[in-house]
Amino acid sequence: MAVANDTLVNCTFEVIVGTYEEFVLGYIFQEESKELTESFAVHSHHGSVRCVTACDNFLASGGSDEIIQLYSMISRKSVGSIMQHTGTVTDLKFTPEKCHLISCSEDGSIAVYRIGSWQVEKVWTSAHKGAGVSAIDVHPSSKMALSMGQNKTLRTWNLVKGRPAYTTNLSSLGKFMDSVVWSIRGTYFAIIVDTKIHVFDVNVAGIVAAVDCSTRVTCLSFLQDDIICFGEVNGSVICFNITSNSELWRTKVGDSRVKCINCVMSKWIIVANSDGNISVLHVPDVQTEPVQLSSVNCGCRITCMDVRLPVEVKSCNE
Numbered sequence: 037m038a039v040a041n042d043t044l045v046n047c048t049f050e051v052i053v054g055t056y057e058e059f060v061l062g063y064i065f066q067e068e069s070k071e072l073t074e075s076f077a078v079h080s081h082h083g084s085v086r087c088v089t090a091c092d093n094f095l096a097s098g099g100s101d102e103i104i105q106l107y108s109m110i111s112r113k114s115v116g117s118i119m120q121h122t123g124t125v126t127d128l129k130f131t132p133e134k135c136h137l138i139s140c141s142e143d144g145s146i147a148v149y150r151i152g153s154w155q156v157e158k159v160w161t162s163a164h165k166g167a168g169v170s171a172i173d174v175h176p177s178s179k180m181a182l183s184m185g186q187n188k189t190l191r192t193w194n195l196v197k198g199r200p201a202y203t204t205n206l207s208s209l210g211k212f213m214d215s216v217v218w219s220i221r222g223t224y225f226a227i228i229v230d231t232k233i234h235v236f237d238v239n240v241a242g243i244v245a246a247v248d249c250s251t252r253v254t255c256l257s258f259l260q261d262d263i264i265c266f267g268e269v270n271g272s273v274i275c276f277n278i279t280s281n282s283e284l285w286r287t288k289v290g291d292s293r294v295k296c297i298n299c300v301m302s303k304w305i306i307v308a309n310s311d312g313n314i315s316v317l318h319v320p321d322v323q324t325e326p327v328q329l330s331s332v333n334c335g336c337r338i339t340c341m342d343v344r345l346p347v348e349v350k351s352c353n354e
Contacts, residue, residue: 046066046067046068046069047064047065047066047346048065048066048067048304048346049065049300049304049306049343049344049345049346050062050063050064050065050075050090050109050343050344050346051063051065051072051298051306051308051314051316051341051343052088052090052095052341052342052343052344053088053296053308053314053334053336053338053339053340053341054084054085054086054087054088054097054099054338054339054340054341055084055085055312055334055336055337055338055339056084056085056336056337056339057084057336057337058079058081058082058083058084058085058099059077059078059079059085059336060077060078060079060080060081060085060088060095060097060105061074061076061077061078061334061336062074062075062076062077063075063314063332063334065306065316065330070316070329070330071330072314072316072330072331072332074332074334076112078105078107078114080097080105080114080117081097081099081100081101081103081105082099082101082103083099083100083101083124084099084100084339085097085098085099085339085340086098086099086100086124086125086126086127086339086340087099087125087126087127087128087340088128088340088341088342089128089129089130089137089342090109090130090342090343090344091130091134091151091344092109092134092344092345093108093109093110093134094106094107094108094109094115094130094137094151095107095109095344096128096130096137096139097128098121098124098125098126098127098128098139099124099125100124100125102119102121102122102123102124102125102141103117103118103119103125104117104118104119104120104121104125104128104137104139105117106118106154109344116154118139118149118154120139120145120147120149120156120159121139121141121143121145121147122141122143123141123142123143123144123168124141124142125139125140125141126140126141126142126168126169126170126171127139127140127169127170127171127172129172129173129174129181130151131174131178131195132174132175132176132177132178133178134151135150135151135178136148136149136150136151136157136178137149137151137154138172138174138181139172140163140169140170140171140172140183141168141169142168142169142186143168144161144162144163144164144166144167144168144169145159145160145161145162145163145169146159146160146163146169146172146183146193147159147160148195148198158198160193160200163183163185163191163200164183164185164186164187164189164191165185165187165189166187167185167186167187167189168185168186169183169184169185169186170184170185170186170213170214170215171183171184171214171215171216172184172216173216173217173218173225174195174218175218175222176218176220176221176222177222178195179194179195179196180192180193180194180195180196180201181193181195182216182218182225183216184213184214184215184216184227186214188205188206188207188209188213189203189204189205189206189207190203190204190206190216190227191203191204192204206227206229209227209229209232209234210229210230210232211229211230212229212230213227213228213229214228215227215228215255215256217256217257217258218258219258219261219262220258220260220261220302221261222238223237223238223239223261223262224236224237224238224244224258224261224262224278225238226256226258226264228253228254228255228256228266230252230253231248231249231250231251231252231253232246232247232248232249232253233245233246233247233249233253233256233264233266233276234246235247235264235278244278245278245279245281247264247266247276247278249266249268249274251268251269251270251272252268252269253266253267253268254266254267254268254269254293254294254295255267255294255295255296255297256297257297257298257299257305258299259275259299259302259305259319259322260302260322262277262278262279263275263276263277263278263284263322264276264278265297265299265305266297267289267293267294267295267296267297267307268293268294269293269294270288270291270293271288271289271290271291271292271293271294271309272286272287272288272289272294273286273287273288273289273294273297273305273307273317274286275322277322284322284323285323285324285325285326286325287317287325287326289307289309289313289315289317289328290309290311290313290315292309292310292311292313293309293310294307294308294309294310295308295309295310295338295339295340295341296308296338296340296341298341298342298343300343300345301345302319303318303319304316304317304318304319305317305319305326306341306343308338308341309338310337310338311333311337312333312334312335312336312337312338313331313332313333313334314331314332314333314334314338314341315328315330315331316328316329316330316331317329
């Protein structure tokens, strides 16, 4: 991992993106200077990067080359690779308690690894009955996870007992669904289906909000537990209150497709466009349209993104 700058002093957060050109890139944002500065660039995949995930000490990336690459964010060096899957690695997540890494793949499997030793602790070889797994997200409690299958099923996993809990068939909702996102406190989760967003409440086990859009929705993140921000193919970012079922604001961030969006600390929205542009928006309050503070173009086609907060929290491998 080649570090472009010698210091991470005054870092507010670090934006990490994966690209079609096989690179994983990092950018430091400093609130004081309102600037995005490249922090590292690494070319360790032999195919497009499909997913990245970061926690305090580690970064993991997965690609169409079927490999998971691992990096230390402390030493800024590679710490190895995992070759568990026999298909494209479609999604990766560190668990909130920072003890495990979970991966899923087009080969239909989901695997769980212990952080530090990187040993496989659990594998579900046919997580969606042979269909590829498109996405996975872990509940803030780290006790359960949701996975989206290419067979249009949503599976709930009991991570404490290490087994599936139940399966929901979502084929009636639409054709294209490849994402699932938990809310900040885990009260809700949302899925994107074509031009619609369906938000489920875990307490009632049903849909509590459905957002209809004029164009295809590409990505989604929770700004607050009941407020979502999502991107569209036309470059728009929309903020929506699922409790009042109302749009709060919308803004245009470039002319190309919004590929990734990530809300941080309920005050920052990081937007990555497919043309390589990365923008940082500041949200003074949820009722007010955000202000764009910084923007940089990475020179590559962005495929995925995560944001790392520079907070040292003791993890299970320490």
